[in-house]
Amino acid sequence: MGSITLRAVSKTFGSTTVLRDINLVIQEGEFVVVVGPSGCGKSTLLRIVAGLERATSGHTLLDDRPIDNMPPYHRNIGMVFQNYALYPHMTVYDNLAFGMSAHKVPKKEIQTRIGQVAELLELQTLLRAKPSTLSGGQRQRVAVGRALVRQPHAFLMDEPLSNLDALLRERMRVELRRLHERLRIPTLYVTHDQTEAMTLADKLAVMRAGEVLQVGTPKTVYQQPATVFVAKFLGSPPMNLVRVESRTRGAMNPVGGAEEAVAMPAWIQEGWEDATDENGTIWCGFRPESVMKRRGPGGLEIPITVEAVETLGPRCHVHGSWGGQPITLTAEDGAMWTRGAVMRVAVPWDQVHWFHGRTERRIEPRPARLETLETGGAG
Amino acid sequence: MSNRLSRLVPATAETPVRSAKPSHPEKHWRLPTDWREMLIGYGLILPSFWVFLVFYYGPAFFLFYIAFFHWNIFASQSQFVGLHNFAILFHQPVFWLSLFNTAYYVVLVVPVTTLLALALALLLRESAGLRGGGVTRALVFLPHVTPVVATSIIWVWIFNPNFGLANALLRVLHLPALNWLASTHWALPSVMIYTVWHSVGLYTVLFLAGLATIPRHVLEAAQMDGARGWLAFRRILWPLMGPITFFVVILVSINTMQTFSQIYTLTGGPHGGAGGPAFATTTDSLLIYQTAFLYLHFSLASAMSVVLFGLILALTLVQKLIADRFVFYR
Structure with missing residues (x-):
């Protein structure tokens, strides 16, 4: 068992910067998911930890020992590849045994360990089969087993579920989480799928264009997204984000909207000038599920023009607009929303998110804001 | 002919052309499609096939023939000698x-x-x-x-x-x-x-x-x-x-x-x-x-x-x- 620390890791290929100053810690027993759109550098990050790629600068530590110059075959880290990368010419048994025989583990012990892993992953009946005869889910389990059987210090998983169909993916996701609960091997898991990220992670790192935007528990990241990108990336349907401007003091409108202005909290008004971009706008965001049909005491009260209603069984998605900007909200009863009608809805102030108009960073109400200033930065 | 050739490229335009003139089917008797395709195919390889046959397979098969004969390039007749050459x-x-x-x-x-x-x-x-x-x-x-x-x-x-x-x-x-x-x-x-x-x-x-x-x-x-x-x-x-x-x-x-x-x-x-x-x-x-x-x-x-x-x-x-x-x- 161990921990993995990435300290100021950067990677450039020629003149392209793939990773910029990455700091991330995977504690003992922790399941850390790196999530981001494709091309954000998350796979490169994983490959640096694996030793398949060298960082241009910065350090990787395994149990507080730097391993930057250690070749992958000495790191004892198990990796599950996106396409499984099983040895096609070997049986499942030999696939599992290969790593151990490379490390001169006695034959007897190889047998015992494969027996254990096969039982854990229900591979007993497949041991004599070749990978080409297995289904996607079975191959996936063999790939996990191959990484597991060597009793690695840590696990790396590179989008291990993305080649499975939707149903199987869901099942394997639960199985992976269950496995982690049992074994508690520190795991670094890379995915672009936000559902996988939210459900699997103890700790989430959201990446974009080679930078980690936010690290935190899925709950924290969901409830207090650090930037506009994080806010949009997690959640389905995604957070409503509206650029607002203030034409009269204490009130705001969606940019370009002709509707009446709505009130804004005093602390936003106070800091307004510091938070706007060159056009005098800032981002105002709220999650679809935060919207309430009835008016509460205080909160963001806005008129929404209903344009379409999608029913999804227990609840429905209402698509509409506020001052010409698209708004989605979730509701329980679709019948209450009529197309073309203007409905007044409310969002409690504590569920409204504010982001800087230019930097797109989160703006917190005063007390929390002072706190972040004192600790030296967001995230 | 352009119609035939178009069948050789993946996107075929045959069906609309055929449905455009549904009349007089008996005047335009045609070989079954697969036969026509086969004939066109063989027709296209025929020139190079001939070259191969005459200059490549011909001598090769002829070699098997003269291996079992007493054969002289200057004499007109040859005589079967069985395995004598071997x-x-x-x-x-x-x-x-x-x-x-x-x-x-x-x-x-x-x-x-x-x-x-x-x-x-x-x-x-x-x-x-x-x-x-x-x-x-x-x-x-x-x-x-x-x-x-x-x-x-x-x-x-x-x-x-x-x-x-x-x-x-x-x-x-x-x-x-x-x-x-x-x-x-x-x-x-x-x-x-x-x-x-x-x-x-x-x-x-x-x-x-x-x-x-x-x-x-x-x-x-x-x-x-x-x-x-x-x-x-x-x-x-x-x-x-x-x-x-x-x-x-x-x-x-x-x-x-x-x-x-x-x-x-x-x-x-x-x-x-x-x-x-x-x-x-x-x-x-x-x-x-x-x-x-x-x-x-x-x-x-x-x-x-x-x-x-x-x-x-x-x-x-x-x-x-x-x-x-x-x-x-x-």
């Missing part, structure tokens, strides 16, 4: 010597060429990202694009016992000088050296192509599993290269069994004496050439060709049997 052949010591020389040549050239090409391919793959990698690849392949006869003449100079590069190299290494092509011991190995030099680039490129088909992730998985060096090669890379290795071995075998030009040029050329000294470099194909075109015993030469054909066929079948057991196809 009987003569098997009583000729030089025929057996040529078989021995061919075997000696093949047994050395095939493994040396294959292993050297494999080693070069692995080295070139390692150096793929380095500066000058492309130039090195080109340099390795370059000998293969040179004409055999031209470079053979250069190698005659290299092998010159008095002022050739080969002996100069031996002197640098403090080894005794050799007579190379003039020595009965070293003449055939000299030809082997030339052949390996000339052909190894082609097989290196084939191996490189084979290496490129091996999924990178599988090799990386092996690295993560702790395998490297010889172990990674023997257990992962080599088995996955089975199909391409088998292909290269077959190709090298067939090509070496038919080696002619370099032996002819290196050991005698047009001035005669090829195959020497003292038949040391007389292989099957050289003996066939000499018997047919120097001594004009076409029937005898044909019988030899039949024997050579049988040997190549047998060798390939044996290799195929071995490959079926040991080569893993994905």
Whole structure:
């Protein structure tokens, strides 16, 4: 068992910067998911930890020992590849045994360990089969087993579920989480799928264009997204984000909207000038599920023009607009929303998110804001 | 006709054209579609098929015919003699010597060429990202694009016992000088050296192509599993290269069994004496050439060709049997 620390890791290929100053810690027993759109550098990050790629600068530590110059075959880290990368010419048994025989583990012990892993992953009946005869889910389990059987210090998983169909993916996701609960091997898991990220992670790192935007528990990241990108990336349907401007003091409108202005909290008004971009706008965001049909005491009260209603069984998605900007909200009863009608809805102030108009960073109400200033930065 | 041709490209425009004129179906009697396609296909290959038939398969089949006849290029009639030509052949010591020389040549050239090409391919793959990698690849392949006869003449100079590069190299290494092509011991190995030099680039490129088909992730998985060096090669890379290795071995075998030009040029050329000294470099194909075109015993030469054909066929079948057991196809 161990921990993995990435300290100021950067990677450039020629003149392209793939990773910029990455700091991330995977504690003992922790399941850390790196999530981001494709091309954000998350796979490169994983490959640096694996030793398949060298960082241009910065350090990787395994149990507080730097391993930057250690070749992958000495790191004892198990990796599950996106396409499984099983040895096609070997049986499942030999696939599992290969790593151990490379490390001169006695034959007897190889047998015992494969027996254990096969039982854990229900591979007993497949041991004599070749990978080409297995289904996607079975191959996936063999790939996990191959990484597991060597009793690695840590696990790396590179989008291990993305080649499975939707149903199987869901099942394997639960199985992976269950496995982690049992074994508690520190795991670094890379995915672009936000559902996988939210459900699997103890700790989430959201990446974009080679930078980690936010690290935190899925709950924290969901409830207090650090930037506009994080806010949009997690959640389905995604957070409503509206650029607002203030034409009269204490009130705001969606940019370009002709509707009446709505009130804004005093602390936003106070800091307004510091938070706007060159056009005098800032981002105002709220999650679809935060919207309430009835008016509460205080909160963001806005008129929404209903344009379409999608029913999804227990609840429905209402698509509409506020001052010409698209708004989605979730509701329980679709019948209450009529197309073309203007409905007044409310969002409690504590569920409204504010982001800087230019930097797109989160703006917190005063007390929390002072706190972040004192600790030296967001995230 | 444009309608027919359009069927050869994937997007077919046939159906709308046909539905546009549904009338008079009986006036436009047509062959069934698959028949028409077959006829068009054969029609298109017909010209090159004729060339092959007349200049390639024709002589090849004719060879089987005259191998069993007493046949003279100047006489109009020929006489069936059964296996008589083969009987003569098997009583000729030089025929057996040529078989021995061919075997000696093949047994050395095939493994040396294959292993050297494999080693070069692995080295070139390692150096793929380095500066000058492309130039090195080109340099390795370059000998293969040179004409055999031209470079053979250069190698005659290299092998010159008095002022050739080969002996100069031996002197640098403090080894005794050799007579190379003039020595009965070293003449055939000299030809082997030339052949390996000339052909190894082609097989290196084939191996490189084979290496490129091996999924990178599988090799990386092996690295993560702790395998490297010889172990990674023997257990992962080599088995996955089975199909391409088998292909290269077959190709090298067939090509070496038919080696002619370099032996002819290196050991005698047009001035005669090829195959020497003292038949040391007389292989099957050289003996066939000499018997047919120097001594004009076409029937005898044909019988030899039949024997050579049988040997190549047998060798390939044996290799195929071995490959079926040991080569893993994905």
